[in-house]
Amino acid sequence: MTTRQAEQWSWTHQAMAKVQAENNRSADTHLYKVELPPGWGVDLYVKDESCHRTGSLKHRLARSLFLFALVNGWIHEGTTVVEASSGSTAVSEAYFAQLLGLDFTAVMTRGTSPEKIALIESFGGLCHFVDQADQVYSAAAEVAAACGGHYMDQFTYAERATDWRGNNNIAESIFSQLSHERFPEPQWVVVGAGTGGTSATIGRYIRYHGHATQLAVVDPEGSAFYPAWQSGELSVVTGRSSRIEGIGRPRVEPSFVPGVIDAMFEVPDAASVAAMQHFGDLAGLHAGPSTGTNLWGVWQLVAGMVAAGEQGSIVTLMCDGGERYTGSYNDPAWLAGKGLDPGPHLASLQRFFETGVWTG
Known part of the structure; x- marks a missing residue:
């Protein structure tokens, strides 16, 4: 294991411990x-x-998504996390990103409630707006690619990140x-x-x-x-x-x-x-x-x-x-x-x- 790999594993281990x-x-x-x-x-x-803590059902999902991304090696120290969201998942993911000291950007439609936008920003997140709901997927992928970050993609991984047993x-x-x-x-x-x-x-x-x-x-x-x-x-x-x-x-x-x-x-x-x-x-x-x-x-x-x-x-x-x-x-x-x-x-x-x- 190289020094860099050891440092990454140490950070991941600490990050998982914080979420747990x-x-x-x-x-x-x-x-x-x-x-x-x-x-x-x-x-x-x-x-x-x-x-x-983040006021919605999506707190459970965000926790599971972060643990899933960590154990799969998709998030490392300094990774910017990006999500496509209608609001509540972004609020919860912003909270967990802040817990781990990571930058977070939420991609959402302009019609998202101002209260949710304020909550995302209160947890240190940024908001990127699109006009239509079907634009959030590609926009989130583009934002993540532009900053070398990780697109969390709740819509793909929600059913597998949580242990249904x-x-x-x-x-x-x-x-x-x-x-x-x-x-x-x-x-x-x-x-x-x-x-x-x-x-x-x-x-x-x-x-x-x-x-x-x-x-x-x-x-x-x-x-x-x-x-x-x-x-x-x-x-x-x-x-x-x-x-x-x-x-x-x-x-x-x-x-x-x-x-x-x-x-x-x-x-x-x-x-x-x-x-x-x-x-x-x-x-x-x-x-x-x-x-x-x-x-x-x-x-x-x-x-x-x-x-x-x-x-x-x-x-x-x-x-x-x-x-x-x-x-x-x-x-x-x-x-x-x-x-x-x-x-x-x-x-x-x-x-x-x-x-x-x-x-x-």
């Missing part, structure tokens, strides 16, 4: 029970991923936290698709451990995941930017694993906003719009169970907090400018909770 120590210091995220009408016989649980992943955490509940094995777990990594991890875990739980994935309007799952054609390209930050893509990402998914729902963007707002009143939790997308799928599954006289539990994720969207999804003027009227969908939710019948 950060994980060891971190408590698990809360699993809240949301009270539903007792006569329904359905228990709903929401895993609050906003509790992470267990090892303290989100699925293992969910089942452990449910162990003392009246329905410890949920009938459904409901998640969104951004990279596809979370659904791949949870779906594989369920099958590996022999659970009877089914996996439902929600997708915002105009995203490529839902039509690809429905048709079986993974070459679907919509070219559209999702109006729900954090989920939905203009193409089917390499990390999307359709074979582990039991059901999918395409959710109107205005319905995501309505469910987000309704959730604040129902549970007192201030969530972001992708959580609203999750919940729109949840309510349809709950309604199906009620109609069939089935009892059981459902788990979904609170992906991030609503404070990241003060100037966007929580601003009526911004919503109006985007043509997003949650009113009719809020009325549907009200009818559902009054009757137990889904008409949304």
